Amino acid sequence: MQRHPGRADLSPVTGTGAELAALRARVAELEAERSALAALVDDRGEELAVAARMLRARAATMTGVVDAITEQSVVGTDSDGVVRVWNPGAERLLGLPRADVVRRHRVTDFHDPAELAGRGLAALVATAAERGSDVRDWTYVAADGTRRTVSVAVTPRADDGGPGGWTFVGTDVTGVREAERLKDQFVALVSHELRTPLSSVLGYLELVLDDPALGADTRRYLDVVARNAARLERLVGDLLFTAQVEAGRFPLVPGEADLGTLVHAAEESARVTAAAAGVTLAARVPAGGPVVPGDAVRLGQALDNLVSNAVKFTPRGGRVDLTVVAAPDEVRVSVADTGVGVPAAEQAGLGTRFTRGSNVRRSVPGAGLGLAITRAIATAHGGRLELVSTEGRGTTATLVLPR
Secondary structure, eight states: OOOOOTSSOOOSOOOHHHHHHHHHHHHHHHHHHHHHHHHHOOOOOOOOHHHHHHHHHHHHHHHHHHHHOEEEEEEEEETTTEEEOOHHHHHHHHHOGGGGGGTTOBBBGGHHHHHTOOOOOHHHHHHHHHHSOEEEEEEOTTSSOOEEEEEEEEEEEETTTEEEEEEEEEEEOOHHHHHHHHHHHHHHHHHHHHHHHHHHHHHHHHHHHOTTTTHHHHHHHHHHHHHHHHHHHHHHHHHHHHHHHTTTOOOOSSSEEEEHHHHHHHHHHHHHHHHHHHOOOEEOOOOOEEESOOOHHHHHHHHHHHHHHHTSSSTTTTTTEEEEEOOOOEEEEEEEEEOOOOOOOGGGTSSSOOOTTTTTTTTTTTOOHHHHHHHHHHHHTEEEEEEEEEETEEEEEEEEEEO
């Protein structure tokens, strides 16, 4: 009888008892394999069902979290910038409901075209693509044409190991930036209006103090007036300087600065004050410099600020040490004191304008501008200001400058 491959043989089974036994055993094996495969399919099906439920729950949780954010806009896009996520914060800020935006708009549709400079999405994400994240101010344009200044944090999102898109978290800072601008304008205006009469006061005081006929008491009184007028003039200068820094008009005169000379000058300037306060002042400077590129006047101002701060906040019997350490690529100038230090919770704000430690606000005069100015000078030279402080044990301020 002709047999056809792949077709079940329905003819009666014939053969020896051994062959029949072997066939029955094979059938039993196949049946067992079928049952095992069926059980495995059932198990995998249950696992897939559980995984699907978990993914749905996770997605619902993430959606709930994003939707609960109402003070920040959260916009998620695909790799081309098409909006896929649009939370209530984005609805409130930009004036469009989710249904009108998702899959219908690109994130660039809500940006000031002038800021994008024709680069489209690349203008928003280039830095985040290179560094992993980016935070900066952008101008958002709402549906009604309203323009808002928004601090936007951009991060890339990966799907299955590949580029999936971008997440934009925006905080409306329009009021904050406007307040900062008005404050800087006010500071600059007041400083300018104060500087003119102060110059006249100091000029005439100098003329009066040159009069040999002045009595001892009168001269002493006028010396007090002159010292305080000079102090006020320095404060006005600091206010003008910080306003220039904030406005991006920080003036530098390029050249070379001998840090050894500047450190000794700062030490000499503070020596009389330190002696009167009972504070020991010492400097350790390597021979022959070192010399760094920069504005010698501004760097001298930064060192004067650090040394005068250290002396001012160090009680009688304390010590202030100035140390210069030169490396091939940078120079570190440290001013270490044994003063009152700064509370740990307040150290993050050091170097911010008008910020002073709560433990010295009433006991030590000052406006909280010295460190802010010093940090700005360091940054302008491509360096940095490092601050380490322990309350009750002292502070070390280190000016780090590239060579």
